[in-house]
Amino acid sequence: MKQMGDMLLKSNSFSEIVMGNTALVRAMIEAGTRVVTSYPGSPTPEIATAIKSIPQKLRPFYFEFSTNEKVATEVAFGAAVNGHLSTVFFKSVGLNVASDTFMQLSLMNIIGGMVVVIGDDPGANSSQNEQDNRHFAHMSYTPVFEPANPQEVYTFYLAAAKLAQKMHMPVLLRLTTHVCHAKERVGFGKYEPSEFDNTPKFNTANGPYIPITSLVFPQKQRALKNIAHVESYAETSNLNTFFNNGNSDKGIITTGLVNLSLLDVLENANEKPDILKLGIVYPIPGKLISDFLKTHKEVKVLEELDNVLEKEIKALAFDSGCSVKIFGKQDDDDWMGEYTPDKVDTVLRKIWPDLLPQKSEPLKGMVTIPARPAQMCPGCGHRSAFHAIKKALANTDITVADIGCHTLGFLPPYKMGELLMCMGASTGIGSGLSLYNDSRKVVVFMGDSTFFHAGMPGIVNAVFNRHNITMIVMENGTTAMTGHQDHAASGKNFNEITEKIPIRSVLEGFRIENIYETDTYNQDKLTEFVKQAVQDKGFSVVIAKHPCMLKFTREQRRKPGYKARKVDIDTNICDLRKECIEQFGCPSFTRQDDGRISTNQDLCVGDGSCLQTCPSKAILTPKKI
């Protein structure tokens, strides 16, 4: 079996099949990165998986999962102003959380250099929107490098780190979901461990580091100068690629993974436009692009998500008096979704209908197949919680979701948590919903990792301003949705055992009087607690806890002598009330052709949380098999 950790520390140059996220870690090691931080979020958590594959003793840099993206950015920044090359990585919407700090980075003389790695999510595969974070880069004067595949993730990180170190500035490496997760053979360079100087180098002489009133302007000047420097760097950088197809009529300017889609689509094209693929997407190399515009009659700006480049390139053409016809976005569809090869095909046909060959005949005899929405796992404590909580509330009561596996409670049959914004927002939203409202109870949900991430300010506000709502903490002991990362209440951080910070103690510290707590498998008790909590005046809390069963079952399976347990239905007792399949809704329950219910033995984890839901007691105690 190949060990990822050994591979990442090889001293000779080599090649290996890796995903983009893994290639990034090798690049960090070769670049001499000293401090890396993160908060887990798709598509980036596998970066930490690769880091974890290197035993801590051998790891050439410090890594932590911080409590949120903003703190992670601050830790990386602090290390970098002490002279260490640092990197912070997180998902697309993580930048919203980090933005207060991120916005200041380019104002600072970051003597160690800093690379911010962002996992954008065109197509919103696992995010609450598909925001285009190039906007943040413009707003903060932060250069953006945009790799297309795992090989480029590696080379672009090395270039970004070098630039960040040289210019003492932040550089943003913008990955997207399928750049992070693509796998291919990647060539790596040598790794020669260097002697690091650990002297803390923070010195106010490198500043100013205090952005107050008139001191802001020299700092802003510095950011603008740096951006001007990076623009000239981009003019000659080999991170940009020109694909010369000898076409003086048609040209396409594009970036990253979109270019790979484009190359595939053009494979059978009737004519091949020239392509300028930008590796540095902010600031754009003005002369390079002007020359491209001047040498083509028509240019399509092919960019995923928003029209960021389009606006810049059109302005550039205007300033340089260039009469080229520039095509940008044509309609709303062009603004939405990932630019897969199929999407690029559609987008190009709108501009140049004759460029691509006719589409082939579709398949015949299509059958409608029921959709398969994501759902909570068999045994999930949240399912028991929703089933019990629903019984405690009136149909007209308002339930507010938060981010986490429990967000899936909005789906039938539960339909709990019917409004969702972002991490930690539920208590604030719930507080607003409770104003002028005596008739509909407001219940908000909160995950445990989210509690520490962004949940606490909303909770303190609800207590401080005396909002009349109930918060249910869906505590499963881990950051489940992103792959079971530990958090402040887990008793373990990325590197070692730590003191737990129990959520209950935190809430008691906030002087919350009405706190109820039960395991969610005790459904009757949970129903009773929620009924009581919504009657309480002010801010009440129910801690509805059960360990993540996906994590628990995996851990059990690894133990020697493990025997699986499964539940069964006694068909002599079952009188088809269907509470198990239609209200409790564990995916292990299966509807037979004759209408009877059985359990899917591949799925059942034998947790038995369903037993109490059957009014006829037809579900039998789990048996070892």
Added chain:
Amino acid sequence: MNARDIYLTGVGGQGIGLISEILLRAADHAQLKVKVVDTHGLAQRGGIVVSHLRIGDNINSPLIREGKADLVIALERHEALRGAQTFLKPGGTLVYYNVVWQPLDVRLNIAREIKPEDISLFCKENNIKAFKVFVKNLDEARMQNIALLQCINNKNLLPGVEKKHYIMAMSDLLAGSMLEKNLKLFESKSILVN
């Protein structure tokens, strides 16, 4: 164009990641150029998990185009038909494990379950070669992917990739009793294909 496009699909928890990585590494051991991309994230929680695998000298994107896959490999019956309808080209090949993880609407009695006959009919109409795989009394559901792997090898569905390459790939990724169990199933004669 010598590309070979393979679309893998199933339900979160079925082991799509492992079979995709085995095919990727087997093709690489066979000195073929290959790219893969999986869907991760939210989809893992009982939703659809897919992996795109592309083999060939002139491929760029790791993503397959709809209606262009040469081969669809599915670990579940509903996903087999969904994958074939969306990604398979006319005259392509479908290999699927004949097991059902009922989608929500089937369990709620809003939609009907897809049957093997639905798949046969669709494949016949579009000149698709279909292999239905099943193992009786399989110890662990998570090894159903290896049963498919045997069928892929026996029917030579990845031309240029040989048995030894699959075994090398499995040895890259698994160790100890896990490797033994999977290799044993890979060589087993009790896998039903029709």
